[in-house]
Amino acid sequence: MEKQILQMLRQHGDAYVSGQMMSRELGVSRTMVWKTIEALRKQGFVIDSSANRGYKLVRGPNKLLGFALEVGLNTKAIGKSIVSFDSIPSTIDAAGSLAAGGAEEGTVVVAESQTGGRGRLGRAWSSPRGAGIWTSIILRPPIPPRDAPKLTLLAAVAVAAVLQETYHIDARIKWPNDVIVNNRKICGALTELVAEQDQVKYAIVSFGLNVNQIPSTFPPDVADLATSMRMETGKRLERAEVFTHVMSELDRLYLTFRQDNGIDIMNRWRARSCTLGKQVTVRLRDELVEGIARDLAEDGSLVVEVAGGRLRHISYGDVTILRDMKNGESREKER
Structure with missing residues (x-):
């Protein structure tokens, strides 16, 4: 119910939506509409109400909530189901458990913070609350295991493209999985998979993107090596908006990947590489x-x-x- 009412509020933009209209279209009582509005408010949504006009969404919370992110996406393969957590050890492990249990391709796991976030070679990844996008995507591509590394390249290309084209941040990719801005790391990607001899059963494609950190947010051992979108643009960004842009680009590139086995991704990676030459x-x-x-x-x-x-x-x-x-x-x- 929360997802449906949020969707109606967003569709009407700055206009008010009457409780009676929502009640009629959703087939529920006006009391249920009111209770759902109150539940949304408790989660941080600012919703204005007027006795004569109804309800209007003013702004969303500074949280990545699964149902709200689903409403904001218009994708074909990725993000139809988004599972959100306040804090978990690792989105990779959570996505792996869901995938092993049969979760559909494109299911996304996202967390406000991770207590055991990790990168390549088991290294720790700093994942402070509300500062970045810590996420994992379940994919089931019909490819042999030897082609799975291309999925990591795909994630890095998608993030770099959004940073460059949407936020005007000059992002480059250092082989194989680091997105670099001004010689500092802003994002890392990682792919883990379960496979048979000649077929990937599922892959967990994950990335951590630094969005709103400031220098003091980073652990001392990486403070001189890391950056964030906020540090590069000079302004605080809406993480839900960034998430939507990246998932939309991932979706588009993944659909192409399934058709050409990564030829387009490889070329895009080369064009954005800071490693080659x-x-x-x-x-x-x-x-x-x-x-x-x-x-x-x-x-x-x-x-x-x-x-x-x-x-x-x-x-x-x-x-x-x-x-x-x-x-x-x-x-x-x-x-």
Whole structure:
């Protein structure tokens, strides 16, 4: 009921909607309409009421609520069902449990905060309450496991595109999953999957996007390495609006991905890369590889030209960019 009434209020914009109209169209009593309006108010929605005109939505809460986010989306594959939490250990784990239980493709898990947020290689990810978008999406693409890394590229491309095209933030992608702005990390993406030998059963595509943090919000060990949309634009942003833009772009790119097996995503990643053409080091488990990042391979791995002109395909590791080989500029970038 909350979702339906919120949808009606949003559809009417600045106009009032009478309780009688909502009662008639929804097939419920006016008392039920009033109780639902009160429930929405308790969740932070500011709703004006007039004895002669009805109800009008003034603004929503500074929270990411599943039913409210669903109302704001017009997507085909992603976000038909959005499960929201106030605080959980990890959206990745919550989405994994839902996927194992048969949740439909496109189900999204989002949390106000995470107590055990994680990034690549099990690293901790700072997820303070109300400051960013901490989310995981359940996908069931008909692809072999070797193509799953392309889903991480897809998430990074979607976020970078929204930052650039909607918020005018010059965002670049450092292989494989970091979205970088002014040499600082603003977003990280991660994909975990359950698969059979030749088929992905489901993938959990997750990302953490820093939206409204200020420098003092970040833990001391990453304060010099991280940034946020607020820090880059100089203004506080509506997270629900950012969420809607990113999910809409993810939806569009994912539908294309299912048709062309990632060709478009790979090209878009190359166009936004801050890694290709640079002198890099890649730290593997027991080896340090140094060379020039030349390209993205068909499976999403990084092609590095090492000493002697030999090409190595790197499927995992920490990349540090040392030098731009096109203009000779030397610049250190931390992981």
